[in-house]
Amino acid sequence: MRIFKFGGASVKNAEGVRNVVKVLQTVGHENTLMVVSAMGKMTNAMEAVVNAYFKDEALLDEKIQFIADYHKGIINDLFEAKNHGIHHKLNKLIEEFRGFLLWNKSPKYGFVYDQVVGYGELISTAIVSAYLREIGIENEWLDVRELIKTDNAYREAKVDWEVTGSRIRSRIDTKKLNVTQGFLGSDENNFTTTLGREGSDYTAAILGYCLDADSVTIWKDVPGVLNADPRHFQETRKLEQISYREAIELAFYGASVIHPKTLQPLQRKGIPLFVKSFVDPRTSGTKVGKGVKISPDVPCFIVKKEQVLLKLSSLDFSFIVEDNISAIFRLFHEHRLKVDLIQNSAISFSVCLDNKFDGLKTLLPVLEERFKVVCHEGVSLYTIRHFDENAVESILNGYDVLVEQRGKETVQLVVK
Known part of the structure; x- marks a missing residue:
């Protein structure tokens, strides 16, 4: 049994859907389960529907019509019969x-979000499944909400592994080509839930784990896992193989490879994960597996831009100790700021934060009541795994280093 996951970029238009068919024809589709995301940017379009529902109902019909027209255009291109x-x-x-x-x-945004946004995946898989049948590839369309059962933590639902495993094993005929959705599940009342960030990759891992799959393959528009993001670095190299641990480390530091949540179920059963190109499916891609060394052994670069560096020191020159630090972290949690790096001494504490939810505004006045605060906004955090001095020098050129932290395999630099 193989699990294939195709993201939105692979099915963004009719040409993309036809290319997915070519991939299946190239690598085979026997004993395969396809997990397919919403087409193109349709998740964003579905989110726009939810936002209009809550903030501007006058725009609701327009937002829904955009979704209908987008999919109708793809259908008209794929199917001759009107x-x-x-x-x-x-x-x-x-x-x-x-x-x-x-x-x-x-009135709960999270609940409404989950009931609506998942229709991007339901529509996408319906189109892909119908097109496969149209060209003579028989397949079974599955509603993943009947398979993956979760709690009701909408937008970040947790899987009930026992019930989910039983349903997947009893309801999926592994001898067929199956097509299902990523990102979705359902709670005990059968309301739709979503699995959070990288939800479709996670779906593939859940299915792979429960079916004892031989492998899980994530099909992307890149040749595999690269040692750096080509949007930010001029020279990149494809990694032929990395271990689960290495992939988790890279993801932890912010690399857009595979989320740790996806890797954990596969790691438990030693199921290999492949990241391959849907543009050229014959190439080897990258293998993520148990106990394999990184190959080639080259530095891996990760950058997170538009971060915030806070330097805190006590107003009375007292030590920053456990009670101060625990209070600081509690505030970060309350204001939804993600900690990316920390460095502390007896009387000062530096922390690099991701201000994705714009909690800094309300946090600063609270911190300034207890600490002297120096705030640097718009900094970049560079992380280099398997670094050497040449790799470090390539980052330092032209930047002012505000914080540097080194370990045996990893160096992190906060620069302005």
Whole structure:
């Protein structure tokens, strides 16, 4: 049994859907389960529907019509028959979430978000499954919400592994080609839940774990896992293989490789993960597995831009000790700031933060009541795994280093 995950970029248009078919024809599709994301930027479009529902209902019909037109364009390109059943299926799915918004009484954003946004995946997989059948590739369309059961922590649901495993093993015929959605589950009342960041990759891992899959492959528009993000670094190299631990380390420091949540179930059963190119499926990609050394052994660069560096010192020159530090971290949690690096001495404490949810504004006045605060906004945090001095020098050139921290394998630099 193999699990294939295709992200939104792979099915963003009719040409993309046809290319997914070419991938299946190239590498085979027997005993395969496909996990498919929403098409292109449709998750963003579904989020725009939810935001209009809460903030500007006058825009709601326009936002829904955009989603309908986008998918109709792809369907018209893929299917010759104007009365093909997929048109009815699309209309039915759109009317389902439109109907939910009409009768919903819940004021909770997270609940409404999960009931609506997942329709991007439901529509996408319906189209892909219908097109596969249209060209003669038989497949089974599965509603993943009937398989993956979770708690009701909407937008970040936790999996009930026992119930989920039982359902997956009893309801999936592994001898067929199956098509299902990423990102989604359902709670005990059968309301839709979503699995949080990198939810579709995580879905593939859940299915792989429960089915004892031979492998999980994530198909991307890059040749594999690179040692640096080509958007920020001029020279990059593909990593042929890395260990689960290395992939988790890279993800922890901010690399957009694979989320640790995806790797953990696979690591438990030693199921290899492949990251391969849907542009050129014959290439080897990157293998993530148990006990394999990084190859080639080159420095790996990660950058997080637009970070915040706070330097805190006590107002009375007293030591910054456990009670101060625990209070500081509690405030970071309350104001939704993610800690990326810490460095402390007896009377000072430096921390690099991700201000993604804009909690810094409300945090600073609270901190200034207890500490002397120096705040540097717009800094960059560079992390180099398997560093050498040449790698460090390549980052230092032209930057003012505010904090440097070195370990045996990793160096981190906060620069301005």
